[in-house]
Amino acid sequence: MQNPHITQADIERLKHNFGLDQPLPIRYLHWLGMVVQGHLGYSTSNSEDVATAILERMPATLLLMGCSFFLSLVIGVSFGIIAAIKPYSAIDYAITTFAFFGQSMPVFWFALMLQLAFAVTGITAFGYHFALPSAGLASNDDFDLGDRIAHLILPTIVLSLLSIATWSRFTRSSMLEVVKTDYMRTAAAKGLDRATIILRHGLKNALIPVVTIIALSLPGLVAGAVVTETIFAWPGMGRLFFNALGQFDFPLLMGYLMMTSVLVVFFNILADVAYAWLDPRVKYD
Amino acid sequence: MATTLVPGAITAPVGDDDEFQIERHGIWKRFRKHKLAFVGAFVLIAIVLIAVLAKFLAPADPNFIDQAHWSGYPLAPGVAGHLLGTDENGRDLLSRLMFGAQISLTVAFLAVLMELVIGTVVGAIAGYYGGWIDYALMRLTDVFLSIPLLPLLLVLTAIVSATSSKAALGFGVIVVIIGGLSWMPVARLVRAAFLSLREKEFCEAARALGNRDSRIIFRHLLPNAVAPLIVQGTLEVANVIILESTLSFLGFGIQPPTASWGNMLANAESNMAIAPWVAIFPGLCILVTVLAINYLGDGLRDALDPNMK
16 A cells, blocks of 8 residues: 555654654644644645635635625514514414424525526526526636626525524514513504614614524534535635545644634624623623 | 431422323423424324334335346436336435435434433533533533534544544444534523522422432432423434434435435435436435424424423
8 A cells, every 4th residue: 555655764754744743632732832823734635824725715705604694684684573573474474484494404405406496407487597507606707797696696595594594583583572562662652653663663672682693603604604615616615624624634624613613703702792782781790 | 227318308399290280281282282393293203103114114125226227327206116216326215215214313313312411411510510610611612612513523524534434434423423512502501490490499408408419410400401401402303413414415424325314415416407306305304304303392392381482
């Protein structure tokens, strides 16, 4: 199995150069020491600087996650409000059922089904044939906004499904709590119109707990991005991570986990701050 | 000796028998009102039965290649007696789905069991003792929660396959990795319950009687925290089924030729244009099972704890 051109002494020398002759805890401390100094090491598959490799792919991921975030926020919150305004009505049942399906759907299978419907066969309706690209960021290097948007549609929908489902359920139950409160009755008694009551008085209060849920679902969004980017060949951090996985490129994998964890912690802090700002009654010790 | 009062002989206060009966009826009545939970329970029982009896129900061996009819492409549903067709290797899809159910459900069940045990122990110790123990355990929980779960699981499975081989990614490894890394919500739940339960009079009484801490925790406090645990455990089964199938789909879960719903989809993408059924059926199985469990969990939540949202 061994390459005859490499002597045992060479192997030992390489192991020593890469620090692989050290015991695992020492290697970990060495890695940690580097990370603290802001250095994530080099990829073992192509010697690229890990931090550079990840940061290079970050814009594509942030674009996808950003689009998905706004789509989920708009649709999820409006679904929640609509369902809560008329609880136990037909539309409430429709939205709740949709949310259950969304939460139970395996993301990768949803992606495959969308590819099957929109990319492999395409859908013919109203005399038009709809087909969407199912791989990559763009068709070619020339910037074409329409083409870029077409490439974004399927991955965004796939990545958004779970958060739309979760956020709409939370908005609904939070809104149902708020609707019962005294200040909502007061607002109605003052003669405000229904839209103002719901949006100005209701939504503002109902969204406070939702902020926490949104921050807490960020790790899920990161995980979803790995699956989505892999299936749609989206050139982001998630796909980089998945490719590194197949090559056992551990410095890159560690770097990815480190950076996404820092991102998660950062958003949790942001959520805590936002929570205190939205609800002045909240005090942190 | 026989006449002395044995500490701990008094069990947890679940009320006298009559009260307990009424309470139980209330649970059943509320559960029955949730029709979809009822349907979910039936669907789940049916799926579990099919999985358990797969050996007798399956029309073919899950790894048998129908060389008489197969010509390199998946056979369509109905062709040559294959009710749902075959996969790209000419293996009967229905049989693979049935045996895949066995794997997916067993992994989910065992992993959740592990989660519940670890989460309960960590949460109980943190909630019961409080103070710096609570602080340390909860910060540990936070650390685990801050790393996105799926990438972490993937890295661990990659470590296992790098140190030995991909074939080493057996069933047990997947269970331990998933169960060992998703106990955090359970720990938080149990801790929250214990923080309020330990201040109750019956807990003080149990302590005054000279019970050991372990006995107070497991015999007196834990039975009172079991309702949210059942709900969380049920919903976690659904989560783990999705996690396992995602890992297997990406090639870092259950390894072929063993069928799991996830790895059956792994090669489906390349044949999707000519054989969409290979991609449709396994995913449909996951969706239906997970949906059934989620509805069941929702019904259990309404029934067991009407105040919980």
